Amino acid sequence: MSSSPTPAENTYADRVFRSSAGMGGGVLLLALVAWIAGDALVRGEGRTPWIALAGALLVVPVVVAFTMRPAVFANDDRLRVRNPFRTITLPWADVADVRASFSSEVFTQDGKKVQLWAVPVSLRQRKRVSRRQMQRAHDDPHGRTSVNADVSDKARLAPADQTVADLREMAERNASRPEAQGQMQVRWAYELLAPTLAGLVLLIVLLAV
Template structure:
């Protein structure tokens, strides 16, 4: 007689939070640096190709680290924060709070703070949303639908970073308080190592020149 197959572990799809502006800016910067550096490598004379190669080895990982790499993955059980040089993973039970002041930050139960690079705070967007809310309130102080307000424009009620932080905080609150939990931090050596090697090569090339 065969034993019954144990039920499969429930799987939860990750929600991702990242900056579209950071992605676009990163791609444009990579194209610009690649164009300038590639031109120096193939057309430069003397030490120029070597300097260009060392510069590319330094710049490309840093551009990727600060623009394309940051992202927050979250599901019903845990959160994973991928910052420029570190990846932090923890269950929601280890999270004490998620806040957005001048930057988006996560606090663990033991008081450790981690910045959410993937959720940048835009003070300009906050001011724009505040002005919209003020205009709507002045247009209809009794809360009725205004003939001047676009009722379909629900996205203008809260800044994007504040909405992301609100969503993350709600996910943490649904998980409840189950103890401290394990926080795992991994350094992104695949980003750090080439940047350090490139910077060292630049120093050597300038020193011997």
């Protein structure tokens, strides 16, 4: 199942990039967890309902962290990367490069690497775009420019590669702004880590007793 980052642009707000496929998968997984836990609570006997609750307390934050939480926020001052359990804020002046190989990554001026979970790279989409380009070259071997060339420019890149190109362009354009100066800041998502750890401990205790 491929994932396509979908940007939402607003003149005054951040540009937001998420994986639509990741969010859809997260909703399905949460529905499955709710069904299993609910069935155990209604029909389970003995410790089964408690084990189901502990399991849900462990699994739900993990599902949310890896599917629905990841996002990339970009404005003229900084890049904010919300990964499963961390949020990294990078002023544009501290961004050395944005790349996409087998994953999308941001590199800081001092060589640190931050992975963009919200911008997954799909090799299938890259192959599809490559086949489209080869077909276009075959149909027009002389490279004549059509009236729709500007419209089709974005079709020359896979969605993740287009997102990375957009972020790289924003970094180059805004790095010199006074408001874009500073160093990387990291915040841990304790609101997800705490219930995950609590659910793990509770599940271990219930299974051990």
